[in-house]
Amino acid sequence: MTSLYLRWGGLLIVAVGLSVLTYNHYQQHLSTVSPHQMKEQAPRQEIRLFGMVRGGTLEGKVKAGDATFELIGNDTSVTVHYQGPPPDNLRELKTLILIGKWNPSDNIFEARDIGLVTNYGFVIGAYLIGLIPLAIFLFAMSRRVELLYEEIKESKLYQEE
């Protein structure tokens, strides 16, 4: 019985470690900032800015990968200068994620790439729903097997009656 709990404890620790790693990964690489938060915090490092291209503001050679537009999110808009690989999905009124740096001196966000809009709530949900019931089920079964073994050993007491 103790070895069973030890094994499952080890698995639980690994699972917790894996979820911490995953959480960090998403925080670093996939979490997004709205223009409002960005103006408040004025971060130095590269960030992922999430918002919608405001209608009628997209200018420049979009196909060649050089454009200026306004990004709106949380009722705050910010001027963006995009310079990078030719984008497929840069259109007006499009919700997207821009990867780049905030330049506080001239209030312009210098974007170097466009990221995919992530909805990893679904991903996390699928992994949790897919794996946790299996783990609980297996744990319950293993525990019951151990209990049954013990009961069968003990049931010798019955025979004396």
Next chain:
Amino acid sequence: MTFFNVIRWIVWKDLVTELRSRETMSSMVFFALIVIFIFSFSFSMDQQAAREVIAGIIWVAFAFTGIIGLGKSFSTELQNDCLEALQMVPESKGAIYLGKVVANFLFIFVVEILLFPMFVIFFNLDVVEEISILLLIFFLATVGLSAVGTLFSALTVQIRAREVMLPILLLPMVIPVMIAAVEATKGALNGDPLTMYSQWLELLAIFDVIFTVVSFWLFEFVMDN
């Protein structure tokens, strides 16, 4: 007693019992009538809408009616230990299966023939030209339904909660029959050319052959005590 004699005697026995008691058929017909009424209250339809859903209504009514008949098929054998007597028949158990399939098929098919005019009257259908093809669809689908249903009737008769278990086990298995019968009936009622829905008739025929053979083989294991 030869194999075919066993089949004949079982069919004859079931028919005579039915003719004397009229229990199964009358309950099937009245149940189906009530189903028709409930459906016509649930969907208040004009003729155009009726054409779309009537095939589905017909087959839902027929399937539930069929389940009533199939459930009775073996549960009547429980009285006076008739089931044990059947198991002692000195022939292969497949003969009992085929006899019961034929009897069940006759019950359900006759009930369908009796009920179909009701559908025609209540839902204002126009079926004079397609009557032969509709009869073929009814025939094929009923063979499939009774081929699987007879096996499940024998399987559920000796267990607890048999009234619940028969539809629970049977209905998922006959999904292909239901789909094919509904689509073919819809095609026939709409007056489409036969080539447009002949694939469903083929599917029904294939299902009938496969499941009669498989159930014939599996029935040995169900009746083997």
Next chain:
Amino acid sequence: MIIHRVIRKVQRFQGWFGGGAALCIIAGLYIGLIDSPPDYYQGEVVRIMYVHVPLAHTSLFAYIVLSVGSIWYLWKRDPIVDNMCHAVAALGAIFTTLALATGMIWGKPTWNTWWTWDARLTSYTVMLLILIGYLMLRTFIDDQEKEARYAAVLAILGLVDLPIIHFSVEWWRTLHQPQSFSMRGVSMSSEILVPLMCMSIGMSLLFSYMLMVRTQLLYLDRLLHAKKGRLLSQFHMSQSDS
């Protein structure tokens, strides 16, 4: 009998199956969730595939094991095979449910719908219904030999029926909604293949391990019941004697 020797041999490596499953799944989770890049078309959502597809494969595998075991049982009448069939049906039901649930979660962001009457989805659901019917049937029969026989008959009939259901739903689908969410044409790059293989192998090992544990569980349960029953009857007989 040969099957007993095989079971005993495999049973000896039960721990290896469990450990291997844990290692493969942990590695697969690390690669799938953290190390692999998002897909060009599907984005991050592609990661759901690494858990959904192995679950779906495994549940199909469960049904194949169930029907082979059922045929074997009707042929040899071996109670341990019946125990295995009972165990695999419960596991199959759980794996199918989880495969359907993850599939629905995958469908929502990808096709913007939780459910579609797609042929594969529908026949999977019917398979789940048959498995649940199978498990229910087993609870309603008291006699163990009869329970095993009837259940085997049901499983074989389901095996014959599932391909027909699949084809009929596919025909029906093409008649009503011609557009289909086909995954054909989406090429599998090695970035996707590595975590997918890792999780698939891990899930198969996990399934085998769970199958062993559950077969053992049912066997012990039955053993204990038999032992208790025998002791109880002995007890009653000694009471009536005295």
